Amino acid sequence: xxxxxxxxxxxxxxxxxxxxxxxxxxxxxxxxxxxxxxxxxxxxxxxxxxxxxxxxxxxxxxxxxxxxxxxxxxxxxxxxxxxxxxxxxxxxxxxxxxxxxxxxxxxxxxxxxxxxxxxxxxxxxxxxxxxxxxxxxxxxxxxxxxxxxxxxxxxxxxxxxxxxxxxxxxxxxxxxxxxxxxxxxxxxxxxxxxxxxxxxxxxxxxxxxxxxxxxxxxxxxxxxxxxxxxxxxxxxxxxxxxxxxxxxxxxxxxxxxxxxxxxxxxxxxxxxxxxxxxxxxxxxxxxxxxxxxxxxxxxxxxxxxxxxxxxxxxxxxxxxxxxxxxxxxxxxxxxxxxxxxxxxxxxx
Ligand SMILES: [Zn+2]
Ligand SMILES: [Zn+2]
Ligand SMILES: [Zn+2]
Numbered sequence: 001x002x003x004x005x006x007x008x009x010x011x012x013x014x015x016x017x018x019x020x021x022x023x024x025x026x027x028x029x030x031x032x033x034x035x036x037x038x039x040x041x042x043x044x045x046x047x048x049x050x051x052x053x054x055x056x057x058x059x060x061x062x063x064x065x066x067x068x069x070x071x072x073x074x075x076x077x078x079x080x081x082x083x084x085x086x087x088x089x090x091x092x093x094x095x096x097x098x099x100x101x102x103x104x105x106x107x108x109x110x111x112x113x114x115x116x117x118x119x120x121x122x123x124x125x126x127x128x129x130x131x132x133x134x135x136x137x138x139x140x141x142x143x144x145x146x147x148x149x150x151x152x153x154x155x156x157x158x159x160x161x162x163x164x165x166x167x168x169x170x171x172x173x174x175x176x177x178x179x180x181x182x183x184x185x186x187x188x189x190x191x192x193x194x195x196x197x198x199x200x201x202x203x204x205x206x207x208x209x210x211x212x213x214x215x216x217x218x219x220x221x222x223x224x225x226x227x228x229x230x231x232x233x234x235x236x237x238x239x240x241x242x243x244x245x246x247x248x249x250x251x252x253x254x255x256x257x258x259x260x261x262x263x264x265x266x267x268x269x270x271x272x273x274x275x276x277x278x279x280x281x282x283x284x285x286x287x288x289x290x291x292x293x294x295x296x297x298x299x300x301x302x303x304x305x306x307x308x309x310x311x312x313x314x315x316x317x318x319x320x321x322x323x324x325x326x327x328x329x330x331x332x333x334x335x336x337x338x339x340x341x342x343x344x345x346x347x348x
Pocket of ligand 2: 075076077078079080083098102103105
């Protein structure tokens with residue numbers, strides 16, 4: 001699965017926000033800006049079992065299509081019920097990668113979920129998969145090296161790709177450190193790493209501090225996967241939410257996008273779990289390209305949006321919409337719901 005990047009999409013550094021995506025030249029509404037295969041991806045099946053569709057992402061990272069749970073090929077060791085492949089071919093292709101996690105899943109799935117909850121289990125599983133990818137990366141060819149760049153379009157695409165980091169180097173460059181998160185949160189993750197992710201639990205040869213650093217990055221950058229689009233702005237009328245989450249993933253390039261409550265990019269995973277960015281409106285040269293980190297139909301008011309961003313990502317949004325709505329509220333004195341910024345609860 002090859003990534004694809006629009007020739008006009010560039011990355012730059014904003015002194016306040018860090019790395020960002022930017023239009024180097026104009027981009028038209030509807031144009032695809034980025035197709036990014038995940039570095040690591042996990043299926044999520046039963047956040048709410050009553051409404052679950054019963055479809056699971058095939059665990060073979062070269063495939064990632066959804067399979068009806070009852071039709072898939074399971075792991076012979078039944079390490080985790082969400083470990084399912086389309087067929088035996090997908091299972092065989094994925095053997096080396098799955099071997100990395102199989103014993104860990106069999107040993108910890110039940111206890112982790114009961115003691116630490118579904119969210120923390122999923123987070124750790126995603127980390128395990130990122131570590132597995134890192135371990136197998138050196139033995140694999142570079143994800144663009146084997147492609148055939150004969151025609152002009154693919155040469156152009158290769159040029160665009162070379163402007164972005166890939167593989168572990170891209171993950172290592174993501175934002176997020178122990179300073180990003182509260183002390184209480186970092187303490188909890190430190191306990192989780194020691195108990196479940198140390199090099200005695202998994203063959204990754206990294207010190208615990210490096211695994212903790214990976215969690216700090218993953219939590220600031222991972223995507224929930226939903227069947228419908230995120231970030232249509234203004235929201236469609238009648239509003240439609242983005243549907244039930246079926247996966248979570250870390251993307252090496254899509255993660256560079258910053259948040260806006262009036263984003264110019266719509267994002268949605270394709271059938272292979274790749275993150276696809278599409279221009280939601282015309283984007284001028286020099287403009288930053290932003291996505292929405294949450295469902296805009298679910299968090300509508302300024303205070304709701306701020307609460308969401310602070311609890312999940314720990315920053316205060318300064319997008320054009322927030323600035324405008326804040327000014328309106330100040331002008332009309334409608335600040336009855338305003339609470340101190342530090343009053344929002346920490347994540348976890
Ligand atoms: Zn498959
Ligand atoms: Zn297994
Ligand atoms: Zn905003």
